[in-house]
Amino acid sequence: MKALSEILLTLLQVWRPQRGRLLAGLGVALGAALAGLLLMSQAGQRLGQAVLATGGAGAGYLLLRFSGVGRILLRYFERLLSHDAMFRALADLRLWFYRRLAFGSAAGLGFRRSGDLMARLVQDVQTLDGLYLRVTLPFGVAYLTFPVLVWFCWQVSVALVCLEAGIFLIVAAGLPFLAARMTWKSEGQLLQLMGALQADILELTGGLREIRIFGGEKRFNERIEQQQEELYTLQACLAHRLSLIRALTAAFESTGIAGVLLAAAGLMDGQPNGMRSMTALFICLAQFGSIRALPQAGAVVARSLQAARRVVSAAVQPNAVPPGTVNTPAQYDLHFKNVTFGWVTGHPVLKGITFQLPEGSRTALLGASGAGKSTVAALSLKVVMPWQGQVKLGDVALDTIRDESLRHEIGWLSQNTHLFADTIRNNLLLGQQDIADRQLWEALEQAQLAEFVRGLPDGLETWIGENGSRLSGGQGRRLALARVLLARARILIFDEPTSGLDPETARAFLHTLNNLPARDGLTEQQPRTILLILHALTGIEGLDQVLELTGGYLSVRPCQNHGSGKSIPLTRS
Numbered sequence: 001m002k003a004l005s006e007i008l009l010t011l012l013q014v015w016r017p018q019r020g021r022l023l024a025g026l027g028v029a030l031g032a033a034l035a036g037l038l039l040m041s042q043a044g045q046r047l048g049q050a051v052l053a054t055g056g057a058g059a060g061y062l063l064l065r066f067s068g069v070g071r072i073l074l075r076y077f078e079r080l081l082s083h084d085a086m087f088r089a090l091a092d093l094r095l096w097f098y099r100r101l102a103f104g105s106a107a108g109l110g111f112r113r114s115g116d117l118m119a120r121l122v123q124d125v126q127t128l129d130g131l132y133l134r135v136t137l138p139f140g141v142a143y144l145t146f147p148v149l150v151w152f153c154w155q156v157s158v159a160l161v162c163l164e165a166g167i168f169l170i171v172a173a174g175l176p177f178l179a180a181r182m183t184w185k186s187e188g189q190l191l192q193l194m195g196a197l198q199a200d201i202l203e204l205t206g207g208l209r210e211i212r213i214f215g216g217e218k219r220f221n222e223r224i225e226q227q228q229e230e231l232y233t234l235q236a237c238l239a240h241r242l243s244l245i246r247a248l249t250a251a252f253e254s255t256g257i258a259g260v261l262l263a264a265a266g267l268m269d270g271q272p273n274g275m276r277s278m279t280a281l282f283i284c285l286a287q288f289g290s291i292r293a294l295p296q297a298g299a300v301v302a303r304s305l306q307a308a309r310r311v312v313s314a315a316v317q318p319n320a321v322p323p324g325t326v327n328t329p330a331q332y333d334l335h336f337k338n339v340t341f342g343w344v345t346g347h348p349v350l351k352g353i354t355f356q357l358p359e360g361s362r363t364a365l366l367g368a369s370g371a372g373k374s375t376v377a378a379l380s381l382k383v384v385m386p387w388q389g390q391v392k393l394g395d396v397a398l399d400t401i402r403d404e405s406l407r408h409e410i411g412w413l414s415q416n417t418h419l420f421a422d423t424i425r426n427n428l429l430l431g432q433q434d435i436a437d438r439q440l441w442e443a444l445e446q447a448q449l450a451e452f453v454r455g456l457p458d459g460l461e462t463w464i465g466e467n468g469s470r471l472s473g474g475q476g477r478r479l480a481l482a483r484v485l486l487a488r489a490r491i492l493i494f495d496e497p498t499s500g501l502d503p504e505t506a507r508a509f510l511h512t513l514n515n516l517p518a519r520d521g522l523t524e525q526q527p528r529t530i531l532l533i534l535h536a537l538t539g540i541e542g543l544d545q546v547l548e549l550t551g552g553y554l555s556v557r558p559c560q561n562h563g564s565g566k567s568i569p570l571t572r573s
Contacts, residue, residue: 004305007312011128014096018089022132025082026140032074033141037148037286039067044282082137086129093125093311100315123194127307130300134293142172142291152283153260155276160263164284167256171249172291179245179298186238187299188306193234195310197227238299245295253288260284321385324402328409331394332490332529333359334380339389341375349375351552352389357491360527362542364534367549373533376549377493380531382406411489415496417480419468424453425460427468428483439486447482448512449475474505478512485516491529492516510539 015022042064146168153161204211204220211217264277334357342348349372357363367373378384379391382398391398393409419427428440440460444450452475456462468476477497484492497513498506516528532540543559 007308010312011308014093015089018085021085025085026137028074028078028081029137029141030144032071032078033145035067035071035074037283039071040282040286041279042067044279047278086132090125090129097311097315124307124310128304131304134300135297138294138297149283149287152280156263156280160259163259164256167252171252172294175245175248175295176298179295180302182241183238183299184302186234187303190234191306191310193231200224242296242299249292249295256284256288321382322399324400326400327405328401329394329396335392337390339386341386348552353554355547355554355556357529360529361544362530363545364532364537364540364543365547366534371549373549374495377495381410381412409489410491411484411487412493413480413484413497415499419464419476421466423461423463428486432486443482443486446485447478449478449482474509477509493531495533507539514541
């Protein structure tokens with residue numbers, strides 16, 4: 001788990017493009033607060049002048065009007081600037097979070113439930129607006145205007161300065177710290193409960209048909225009701241603790257106001273001063289009014305830091321990879337040399353494996369669930385880097401290749417490829433630009449889906465529904481295959497391509513994979529390199545080699561490729 005300082009530094013780095021707007025919001029908020037203090041000081045002076053019948057009312061009246069109008073305008077622009085800056089910062093954070101998730105989700109890698117991730121993307125990120133609007137702004141303004149309170153109280157008596165400064169520090173520092181300590185653990189539990197509840201609700205609504213078929217609806221409902229009860233109990237506990245903080249805040253605020261009245265009566269230093277005490281009273285009223293919410297902001301600090309911890313921990317991958325600086329080489333054979341890697345420190349999934357995917361070869365990677373097959377795909381895609389050993393494309397180390405360049409060279413079809421609620425055309429064009437219709441139809445022909453699409457009334461403009469609900473399982477998988485083929489990648493990785501398909505559809509889809517033509521622009525001696533990640537070889541033809549993962553170790557056995565007539569030497573690692 002990252003330290004809080006690292007988490008905050010990560011957030012500041014993400015929000016760095018908005019630092020000008022964020023600082024401008026703080027500056028305007030400070031100006032509005034100073035205008036408010038000026039307004040209250042002038043109000044106190046005018047009231048004192050009216051009571052004591054002294055002069056200077058004309059100049060004071062103009063200053064009073066100026067400060068009043070200025071405060072209104074500054075408050076408006078403060079809200080406008082600060083909220084605009086925060087909305088932009090949250091948008092940047094969501095984009096950063098989503099890109100990190102997309103980057104780390106390759107090969108089916110995801111150790112968190114989708115509902116919990118959605119809660120982090122939506123709810124936890126939204127919670128972080130309080131870190132600026134409800135913490136940074138009010139605390140910053142309060143501490144920056146504190147000298148004004150000290151100066152006006154100094155005009156009355158030293159004893160009043162000590163009293164008011166002490167109360168200010170208790171309310172603006174001590175009570176917020178106490179509130180943060182009291183709510184830290186509960187706020188973390190609250191966010192986890194809300195994420196778990198949202199995950200269960202999403203799972204129930206998304207899989208309601210299957211849950212009802214297997215009689216699990218009652219169990220889901222009971223679990224959701226139990227989580228709701230725990231959530232309400234925890235929220236009630238937090239509300240009770242915050243009510244105690246509010247009571248203490250009100251008590252200290254009343255003490256501060258009483259201190260000014262005692263000073264005005266001369267009960268502190270024996271020298272009553274009506275005019276200055278009246279001004280100090282109004283300043284204290286304004287200042288205590290502005291810091292009244294700071295103790296509760298301590299709970300916001302706890303909630304925001306817990307949310308930041310959840311967001312950063314989900315987005316920041318423990319096996320970060322360098323961006324790379326070079327383009328992919330002309331050679332595209334893929335080498336794994338003594339590669340060791342695991343997702344949990346001290347528990348390697350792959351143990352010193354070595355193999356090669358020659359240019360244009362067809363390879364099957366076999367293994368039981370959890371053997372590390374998808375981990376091989378993740379390493380090939382440069383999603384993660386090995387603990388030991390090296391992965392090369394041609395003669396170039398994979399960690400030195402630019403991500404964008406590598407994505408154009410390696411295509412990946414996962415076992416759970418997502419189809420968007422859009423047209424066939426737009427699903428094919430995902431991530432592509434300037435693609436002609438001829439190329440779209442060529443990709444559909446290779447995926448053996450062109451005849452079906454031509455038979456549709458709207459053709460390429462046919463709406464396929466949420467996650468391709470208007471297509472069959474086989475048609476959806478072929479559409480995803482066409483999208484991968486459209487990228488013109490020289491290396492194709494298929495991760496469990498028949499997962500979730502019925503036997504007949506699976507056989508038909510494997511037939512499509514067995515008959516994939518050579519990549520455009522390459523000769524027949526240089527077809528695409530294909531890696532098939534499978535549980536079994538049923539229905540697979542024309543392989544050059546078969547890799548098998550068992551207990552983290554790899555065995556390689558050659559096959560006679562009916563298409564190329566070449567054989568790959570046996571290697572064991």
